[in-house]
Amino acid sequence: xxxxxxxxxxxxxxxxxxxxxxxxxxxxxxxxxxxxxxxxxxxxxxxxxxxxxxxxxxxxxxxxxxxxxxxxxxxxxxxxxxxxxxxxxxxxxxxxxxxxxxxxxxxxxxxxxxxxxxxxxxxxxxxxxxxxxxxx
DNA sequence: GCCAACGTTGGC
DNA sequence: GCCAACGTTGGC
Numbered sequence: 001x002x003x004x005x006x007x008x009x010x011x012x013x014x015x016x017x018x019x020x021x022x023x024x025x026x027x028x029x030x031x032x033x034x035x036x037x038x039x040x041x042x043x044x045x046x047x048x049x050x051x052x053x054x055x056x057x058x059x060x061x062x063x064x065x066x067x068x069x070x071x072x073x074x075x076x077x078x079x080x081x082x083x084x085x086x087x088x089x090x091x092x093x094x095x096x097x098x099x100x101x102x103x104x105x106x107x108x109x110x111x112x113x114x115x116x117x118x119x120x121x122x123x124x125x126x127x128x129x130x131x132x133x134x135x136x
Numbered sequence: 137g138c139c140a141a142c143g144t145t146g147g148c
Numbered sequence: 149g150c151c152a153a154c155g156t157t158g159g160c
Contacts, residue, residue, distance in 0.1 A: 010158090032143075053158060097159080116142065116157050 004122040035119040058094040092135035
C-alpha cells in the first residue's frame with residue numbers, strides 16, 4: 001500500500017510550475033537526517049504533497065515517487081540521498097497552512113508540529129482531510 | 137526583519 | 149556524553 005508524504009520547497013527556488021515544466025525532478029538539497037530518513041522511506045508509487053514555503057504557504061499539488069532513494073548526485077557525501085518525483089496534478093484549491101492549522105484533525109501533521117522539517121510523512125487520515133479541503 | 141524552534145557543533 | 153553556543157529555517 002502506498003504511503004503519503006509532504007515536501008516543502010521555496011517557490012523562488014523551485015516552484016510547482018517549474019516542476020510541471022520539467023515533468024520530473026530529483027529532490028535534492030535535503031541536509032537533515034530526519035528528512036533524509038523520510039526520503040529513504042519513500043517507495044515507488046507513493047504520493048507526495050508539494051508545499052510552498054515562505055511564499056504562498058500552501059499545498060499546491062500532488063507528486064508521485066517514480067524512483068526510490070539513491071545517492072545525491074550533487075554531493076560526494078554518501079549521507080545524502082534524493083528521490084525522483086513526477087507531478088501528478090494540481091489541487092483544485094490550494095490548501096493553506098492557516099487552514100490546516102485551524103483543523104483539529106490535522107493538529108498532529110508533521111508540517112505543523114515540526115515546521116522546519118522539509119520532508120515529513122502524512123497519515124492516510126490526514127491525506128484524506130487535506131484532499132477534501134483541496135476540493136476533490 | 138524579527139524571533140522562536142530546533143538541529144549541529146565543540147569544549148569540557 | 150552533556151550542554152552551551154551557534155547557525156539555519158520559516159512563519160509572522
